[in-house]
Amino acid sequence: MEERKAIVEIKNVNKIFGENHVVHDLDLTIYKGEFLTMLGPSGCGKTTILRMIGGFEEPTGGQILVEGERVEDKEPFERNVNTVFQSYALFPHMNIWNNVAYGLKMKKVKKEEISRQVAEMLQLVRLNGFEKRYPSQLSGGQKQRVAIARALINRPKVLLLDEPLGALDLKLRKEMQLELKNLQKKLGITFVYVTHDQEEALTMSDRIAVMNQGYLDQLDTPERVYEKPATKFVADFIGESNIFEATISHMTGDTASIGLEVGNALCLLEKGVSYSLSEMVYACVRPEKVLFSAGEAEGFNIKGVVKEQIYVGNIIKSNIIIANGQMVILSRLDIDEVPKVGEAVNIYWNPDDVVLMKSRGYQIHHVIENASLGGD
Amino acid sequence: MKRSYRARNKTIPLLTTVSPVAIWLILLVAAPLLYVLFLSFLSTDGYNVVFLFTLDNYKNLFNPTYLEIYANSFLIAFFTTAICILVGYPFAYHMARAGKRKKTVMMVMLMVPFWTNSLIRLNGWKTLLGKTGFVNTFLQNLGIIREPVEILYTRGAVLLGMVYILIPYMILPLFASIDKLDHSFLEASNDLGANKVKTFLHVTLPLTFAGIFSGSIMIFIPSLGYFFVSDIMGGGKSQLIGNLIETQFKAGNNWPFGASLSMMLIFLILIMVTVYKKSGGDMEDLGVM
Amino acid sequence: MRSRQKKIGRILSSIYSYLVYLFLYLPIFIIILFSFNTSERNIVFEGFTFEWYLKLFDNGVLLNAYGNTLFVGFISTVIATVIGTLASYGMSKYKFKGKGIIDILLYIPVVIPEIVLGISLLAIFNLSNIPMGLTSLIIAHATFSIPFVVFTVNARLAGFDRSVEEAAMDLGAGRIKTFFTVTLPIILPGVISGAFLAFTLSVDDIIISFFTTGPGSNTFPLKVMELTKTGVAPDVYALTTIVFIVTVAVTFITQRDKKKPIKG
Secondary structure (H helix, E strand, O other): OOOEEEEEEEEEEEEEEEOOEEEEEEEEEEEEEEEEEEEOOOOOOOHHHHHHHHHHOOOOOOEEEEEEEOOOOOHHHHOOOEEOOOOOOOOOOOOOOOHHHHHHHHHHHHHHHHHHHHHOOOOOOOOOOOOOOOHHHHHHHHHHHHHHHHHOOOOOOOOEEOOOOOOOOHHHHHHHHHHHHHHHHHHHEEEEEEOOOHHHHHHHHEEEEEEEEEEEEEEOOOHHHOOOOOOOHHHOOOOOOOEEEEEEEEEEOOOOEEOOOOEEEEEEOOOOOOOOOOOOOEEEEEEEEEEOOOOOOOOOOEEEEEEEEEEEEOOEEEEEOOOOEEEEEEEEEEEOOOOOOOOOEEOOHHHEEEEEEEEEOOHHHHHHHHHHOOOO | OOOHHHHHHHHHHHHHHHHHHHHHHHHHHHHHHHHHHHHHEEEEOOOOOOOOOOOOOHHOOOOOOHHHHHHHHHHHHHHHHHHHHHHHHHHHHHHOOOOHHHHHHHHHHHHHHHHOOOOOOHHHHHHHHHHOOHHHHHHHHOOOOOOOOOOOOOOOHHHHHHHHHHHHHHHHHHHHHHHHHHHHHHHHHHOOOOHHHHHHHHHHHHHHHHHHHHHHHHHHHHHOOHHHHHHOOOOOOOOHHHHHHHHHOOOOOHHHOOOHHHHHHHHHHEEEEEEEEOOOHHHHHHOOO | HHHHHHHHHHHHHHHHHHHOOOOOHHHHHHHHHHHHHHOOOOOOOOOEHHHHOOOOOHHHHHHHHHHHHHHHHHHHHHHHHHHHHHHHHHHHHOOOOOOHHHHHHHHHHHHHOOOHHHHHHHHHHHHHHHOHHHHOOOOOOOHHHHHHHHHHHHHHOOOOHHHHHHHHHOOOOOHHHHHHHHHHHHHHHHHHHHHHHHHHHHHOOHHHHHHOOOOOOHHHHHHHHHHHHHHHHHHHHHHHHHHHHHHHHHHHHHHHHHHOOOOO
């Protein structure tokens, strides 16, 4: 396995705008050549982090290093990173050629060299022939490509992309996702990508950093983020999840029996995490992992009634209502066996299909935060 | 210490962009006005300002001769404003309802007369309205009047001159507010059974009130000071506050009294602008032509 | 029925607007007409002549006054445009103490009567021994023009996407380069119309010039004011006619150019 070299290191960074604490004690290392996505709902601090790396915002505290060199004090034009802006930010008064050439002109590169490189870049984003056009004469997808070409021509160490596909329609988005991913592989440049679209994050990224109210909740590969969400928030935000509040009632080996509000269930304890009896936890089960039977399975007694069924393509989703009124979603392919509407069923699962999360997790931050601000 | 570097880098652009205007405005707007305030409390020996504190200039404001001039001036300002609203509103309404190209043409045609000096244009009116002018000759030829009538050098002529010079300042804000008006409001009102007149009174007029108000301020205030209009059209017979101030600073050579008159005008304007802002007016609307 | 009513309404309102234009243009037509009048007194039109247009070029005082007007207009416009554009840019970009005060000071020249600004400038020039003449005129004109430039550029900056500036800096341009290669070209239409407004106000100004001029430096409006007392000669009308035709032509050309597709 090749050595992973850090290219951007964010060390204990905080950002406060007036009364708003937008980024909390963030530690994050971005490796050379990777495609890292910052994922989270709006207002989670992801764009602020990107802007701090780009040099448009200054951290309130902490350090940011690019290739081992501290950059917090450097202006955007002194950093070897480039940004693709959400609104594209193309220069409306310049044609495409001049837009793309701008960075090289600023570096005072020779004219012939600029011409050669601009041609090469436009070729790369398949926009050759558009040199004389103005941004207002391009479609959304074309503007997007110009923005990328303009940022890449400076050969940045890191390319920062702030929701670059946000303004495009669904079909174009899908195409551009693939195109961006291929471009990144081809060039081997580190991409830091900000989005609130979990599907986009899952398909494109090498790693995903899930942000929640200024905290980094999880930093992992797409598979791990989906399969083993670290917090309730991550489980909720990425994909569909059934999340149960529970307390640990027995532990035998690596299996625990947990008490839900409505019955008991079994689950596997996470490795390397210590649990105590009667500790509050969240048990998270993906809809496709939920099993059902007429009788009780061993170690489980959760009863419910199938309330309705929804067809989504070739998947059938059954909404099962359990005793405390919580809705449990069970999804199956339409060729699989599904319970009937109105039928009473027992719900269970394979203990290793459950992700057990400490209910502290992200909430504990807020307790500390509120305490340190003198309560709300 | 780490933040000081970039903080400094923001100070330099801030200073280069904002300090010229700040210095200019302090030296040439704030300081002069404060100096005039100071002057208004000084005395005069008939030729020069004497550094002797007095309130006489303010007492002098209530001299009956001057009260008559204020009354005349306010009357003209009031009627100028009223006529500008009445004449300007239908015009602005028509302009706002025109197509995009026609709007531009109408707007440009409204601005073109501005580029001919207003004094010259007033002289044009003088030629029209004089005893042997077009209007008198025309009326005589029609047999409506036998002898030429005095049109020029009356209060009416001053009023005409004021309206003529100032009406674009009413039409522009009116046009802006009517143009902004969402047509669906009017349709909704019509739909709800209001007829045209009721729609106008209950929907259009209240919604364009801001335009009427800012236009009125832009007309009422200058018309108190446009002494040259009264000089040309009124032949100096119809005195305005502006003429009074002009006299104090030029022929009369009583700067302290002129200063107190100016302060009175400023006080008046302060009240008007405060009311305007309180009723939700935007200051920037007053400065955009 | 209804459509006929509508049509009549439209015709009536069209007629009305033509009447308003007639009101606005009537004196200008009179001036143009009397610039061709054989009589020196502008009372009755007696006959047609081009004489005044030739005589105009012998009237050094008048031409000198017009030259002063253009000179004062040009210099004060340059000053007001530079200061006003910088101010609008800085004030919209940065937050700082005292911004509110600058805002209020900007509104003052707009809302107070010109005569009050005129006499206060006269008073301060007098106090500070600034020579009364072209210099004092230029300073005075720049003073009342600055706010108008600021407001016009503000309007343009309101629709300006700041991320374009960030993009320029991101691509290696410093603050000054960013301003000149990106910001200024984008806000240029606002700057030009601000400058245009400043020039118009300066050239037409009577009241403030009246108080801030000195002996020997008459502007065209002041010269006209002086002549009004004794009678305006037709050569003044001839000059006005020439200026009017030039401005109309310039307006026509710029308006026609505007119709072409605008880049960006």
